[in-house]
Amino acid sequence: MTTNGRTQEPTSFPTLIQIKAVIPTYLFETNLALSLYYVIKDILLMFVLYAALLILESMLPASFMCVIFPVYWYLQGTMLMAVFVLGHDCCHGSFSKYETINDVFGTILHSMVLTPYYPWKISHRNHHKNTGNIDKDEVFYPVRERNDNGNNFAFLFGLGIGWFVYLWRGYHPRNVCHLNPLESMFCNHVTGCTLSIASLIGWVGCLYYYACSVGLWGLLKYYVIPELVFASWLLTVTFLHHIEEETPWYSDDNWNYVKGALSSVDRDYGWAHDVIHNIGTHQIHHLFSRIPHYNLEDATRHFRKNFPELSRYRNDKIFPTLLRLYKKFSSQFRIRNETSFHVYT
Template structure:
């Protein structure tokens, strides 16, 4: 089973490197039996290409009832399988980096200039995959072992200049309060009394905006991910300090790289791909919970299941498995302990059991991001008394 999937993933990566285009990948790991395979293959046709529901039923199934509709093995992480994806991702990053170094040394400059932007894009995409694997560590879906999760998460996120444990806690706050106007972590509607009147950078600043969020947080409920004394990090100061220390060490290594290889080498080989990764994160994080007819609730109207169902499954096409199925988001939010490699299967079962609760949109990603960003600019400041907010 491992070898079969390795051939599929490697073939896709080779095609990416050979032609600078990535083929569509529609199958992940081989399923354990034929019935499981049939479930997963029906993921798309279970719902329409767009399924938007602005009003949920008053009576929703409980989390326990939804969980009963999912296979038990979907909740079981595998250390070997999780590490396999890490090795595969790191191998891909190294292969792209080595390929660019080879071209820079042996090829005419005009070829290097033509190829380098493709390197930035695809390397940034693979870095986004590394981020998602670290994100799984934070949720405990990487393995059953907290220590292993935190070690792997710290290493993976430090490589991206992200303090793992600090972000793990702020992201936990997002999952605890998804769709809550008054408590969610990022990209939430802002009440007039809290609106500073500041201007929003186009596309939230994309990759620059991501790192600004790490440093400053999202206004008006700002959380600096470098301040171990923030109240969100109470009782976790040492864990946060370790993550920040690892980011600092990696930053020193990058400074040494610039000193040795040159500033442009650092910018081209690492900084721009890292900004591309940040762009990916801003785009898919925003689109996870922002779409027409997706409701946001005041704290008095919000409950956990209702809030998590304000998540949207999206089709990221060729990138779906390179960013580890993060676009399959409703089930991830309902059950964040499900490993990414079981999300498609669990989602298929959820859609069969509760088709009236599904939110799915396969519109092209960039046009969707631009469209919803424009709506966000016009409609995200809401009245102080609003109980429900829906983008129109």
């Protein structure tokens, strides 16, 4: 296989209990104070970036700002991705041990990045329950009845726009609208989904009043473009953690939780790896989603030490990897045998 540290698919897998036994129990513990520290830190950094941009904009000629703005968009979009990951911790109960606190902060944080928290929480948990299962997973699975996956989305998933398309209509053929609390997937969570959607509408109202103050161009350059950068980050991360050459997909009759979780791929995001809260340590996150983001690296070290043959990680540069795998994904998947699926050119 091309994945670092592995030569072939294992013929047997340990149980989840056996894997959990090699990870110190303290790494599973949540710390509300520490989680709040990261929330405050990230929001302060976002305000610092915004304030610095306003100062530079008042001091420098427009020709200089043509260089400054792309830097701001990239950095602020990365910070929005960090905020999303903190909300993602809330979704999994790794933000705190209190479900109400998790849902309140998750709703606030995800509204800031135009994501309906509770509906996404339900669909994302479905992804975790079915990772690597071609018949039940949420997104970026090979579509059985079509070879050409590329017809389902624009180049590189619409450079972020694809995230909002997914929220609106799901991923073919398992379609779901995250803005409709009456979807069958959400039937037992109508209240939570409705409150999250109401919070999102409230945030859009705040953006409207902000646009009234700074103008449409101000809204675009200060918020909308960084939001698209965030969405591009999110699509890239989601895609690269579950797609790689020789990475298996399993049909439902040959899938189990451990095999599916171990089909995900760890990746390193360079300077941004810590900024976006170690979400690249994805195998251990899928095995034990209750581990807080600040303990993922340590837990991963214990896992790799004890199960090197199961570790699936890549250190390739992210953008060239995205281009390489997008090309493969948008061409076709071929079935290797009756029960497992691999990406082939």
